Amino acid sequence: MRAPKFWALALGLSLGISPGQAQTPPAIRVECPQPALSRLRRHPVKKGQTLVSIAAQYQLVPESVVNFNPQLKTQAPRPGQILLIPPFNGQRATVPPGGTWQDLAQQYGIRADLLFEINGCQRQPKEVFIPGIAGLTKPPKAANYTGLTQFPLEAAPQLLLDYGWQKDAAGQAFFHSGLDLAAPLGTPVLASADGVVILVSQEGPYGYLVVIDHGNGWQTRYAHLGRFGVPVDQPVRAGTVIGYVGQTGRPDMTPPHLHFEVRSQSPAGWMAQDPKLHLPR
Numbered sequence: 001m002r003a004p005k006f007w008a009l010a011l012g013l014s015l016g017i018s019p020g021q022a023q024t025p026p027a028i029r030v031e032c033p034q035p036a037l038s039r040l041r042r043h044p045v046k047k048g049q050t051l052v053s054i055a056a057q058y059q060l061v062p063e064s065v066v067n068f069n070p071q072l073k074t075q076a077p078r079p080g081q082i083l084l085i086p087p088f089n090g091q092r093a094t095v096p097p098g099g100t101w102q103d104l105a106q107q108y109g110i111r112a113d114l115l116f117e118i119n120g121c122q123r124q125p126k127e128v129f130i131p132g133i134a135g136l137t138k139p140p141k142a143a144n145y146t147g148l149t150q151f152p153l154e155a156a157p158q159l160l161l162d163y164g165w166q167k168d169a170a171g172q173a174f175f176h177s178g179l180d181l182a183a184p185l186g187t188p189v190l191a192s193a194d195g196v197v198i199l200v201s202q203e204g205p206y207g208y209l210v211v212i213d214h215g216n217g218w219q220t221r222y223a224h225l226g227r228f229g230v231p232v233d234q235p236v237r238a239g240t241v242i243g244y245v246g247q248t249g250r251p252d253m254t255p256p257h258l259h260f261e262v263r264s265q266s267p268a269g270w271m272a273q274d275p276k277l278h279l280p281r
């Protein structure tokens with residue numbers, strides 16, 4: 001998908017890494033989730049329990065439990081036996097030397113950024129959790145969602161850094177979870193759709209951050225603000241001034257800009273989406 005033509009792409013300007021930006025916080029937590037493989041639980045099998053009843057207890061399908069306890073392929077669970085229980089439906093996979101998130105994404109048909117986030121935003125893991133079981137993965141909720149109605153800045157800005165996989169100065173791939181839109185310090189930042197302000201806070205790499213919930217599993221985030229324009233819990237309309245461009249946190253680019261994100265709710269948390277696909281043209 002091409003960016004609207006008024007955005008001049010600043011090519012070759014891939015600068016600092018901001019690990020905090022590629023994350024999927026559940027609810028409004030904004031640091032990276034713990035890698036799914038570090039969140040396996042141990043289940044001691046009790047008398048009378050079956051594979052199906054154990055899986056149901058953790059809202060999993062039996063196949064996911066078998067994936068983490070291969071002995072169950074040939075043997076029913078025995079009382080006293082300890083089973084490993086994954087946090088979501090899925091499986092474990094070994095990453096071949098030199099393998100990338102993009103390779104895994106292609107191999108398993110899952111978005112690379114989702115894999116990256118569910119595995120704790122690790123750079124080069126040897127073993128990863130692959131979420132989903134064939135036939136069970138649902139697309140993100142789209143019901144009643146009509147897209148964003150308002151650009152987050154009044155004037156058409158220059159796009160400094162696009163959404164998606166970018167290379168840092170050392171040539172390492174990193175995931176940029178939003179758009180960096182150039183704007184002078186102090187420029188008003190506008191709510192991009194009706195909603196409710198659910199976070200007004202200083203959040204690590206994001207700096208001064210405002211998060212707006214638009215309902216139906218969609219939210220927008222406005223980062224590196226210099227000043228806030230709204231209190232938390234405030235209902236806003238598209239176009240409401242929610243803050244002002246600043247340089248707080250750890251911006252990905254040096255020139256002053258708004259870091260703007262669109263996220264949708266998924267079983268793995270709030271997943272970053274390409275804002276260009278949601279903004280009005």
Ligand SMILES: [Zn+2]
Binds near residue numbers: 021161178251252
């Ligand atoms: Zn950014």
